[in-house]
Amino acid sequence: MKILSWNIRQGGGTRIANICKGLTDYNAEIIVLSEYRNNHSGIQIRNLLLRAGYRYQNISAAQPNENSAAIFSKLPSNQKLFPNSDPTYGHNIVANQYEAFTVYGMYLPHKKKHVLFDFLVKESIKPTPSILVGDFNTGKNYIDQKGDSFWYTDKLLELEDNGCVDAFRHVHTDVREYSWYSHQGNGYRYDHTYVSNSILPVVKNCHYIHEWREEGLSDHSPMVLVLG
Numbered sequence: 001m002k003i004l005s006w007n008i009r010q011g012g013g014t015r016i017a018n019i020c021k022g023l024t025d026y027n028a029e030i031i032v033l034s035e036y037r038n039n040h041s042g043i044q045i046r047n048l049l050l051r052a053g054y055r056y057q058n059i060s061a062a063q064p065n066e067n068s069a070a071i072f073s074k075l076p077s078n079q080k081l082f083p084n085s086d087p088t089y090g091h092n093i094v095a096n097q098y099e100a101f102t103v104y105g106m107y108l109p110h111k112k113k114h115v116l117f118d119f120l121v122k123e124s125i126k127p128t129p130s131i132l133v134g135d136f137n138t139g140k141n142y143i144d145q146k147g148d149s150f151w152y153t154d155k156l157l158e159l160e161d162n163g164c165v166d167a168f169r170h171v172h173t174d175v176r177e178y179s180w181y182s183h184q185g186n187g188y189r190y191d192h193t194y195v196s197n198s199i200l201p202v203v204k205n206c207h208y209i210h211e212w213r214e215e216g217l218s219d220h221s222p223m224v225l226v227l228g
Helices: 013-026 040-051 116-124 153-161 167-172 197-202 210-214
Strands: 002-007 030-036 056-059 068-073 078-081 093-097 102-107 130-135 164-166 191-196 203-208 223-227
Touching: 002 013, 002 102, 002 130, 002 191, 013 040, 030 040, 030 130, 040 056, 040 068, 056 078, 056 093, 068 093, 068 102, 093 116, 102 116, 116 130, 116 153, 130 223, 153 164, 164 167, 164 197, 167 191, 167 203, 191 197, 191 203, 191 223, 197 203
Parallel strands: 002 030, 030 102, 102 130
Antiparallel strands: 002 223, 030 068, 056 068, 078 093, 093 102, 130 191, 164 191, 203 223
16 A cells, blocks of 8 residues: 655646656655645546546645645545634645544645644644655754754654654665755755654665656655565
């Protein structure tokens, strides 16, 4: 089973057809999109993925010009929205609850004050195991970037203290790999997958698809969690 998460950059724009072709060819059971937008581009994505079998679509009520998160699934689930998770960014986290776990898809704002991490910490200690995926817009300083400009690193550590594990580090330990690059060529690992400890026995792989970023489909590399 594959869960693919991807920041498609400002709703996808003119890249939508190629984005959706990549997604449908890859054929993950669950897709999480960051910087999804509730506008004409979003409708195009929903229709193209619906034709490819992603019948269960979880979209928030974000305004058309707002970057938000969305989940597209081939598997039935209970869909959850959290409009009260943050006073300003309440549409940036959505969740699909499956029998074995809950998938939280997110787009956390870049260097802006929010309480979405506090919300995630509370959600992560619920009895049902959690899978947290998407663009966190942060990481660990000097590890997920060369410098120390990340905000909210302390909140990642709090997630780990509450039993969540960085799936990429679980598989690849201390490998240096980045999911986004600045115009100056500086790399940052903004995109993450965190899983509850109880899910670790079925984590087979967690990796990035850098080719899609290098081909210009987006400025972020998609991330894939493989369970089995």
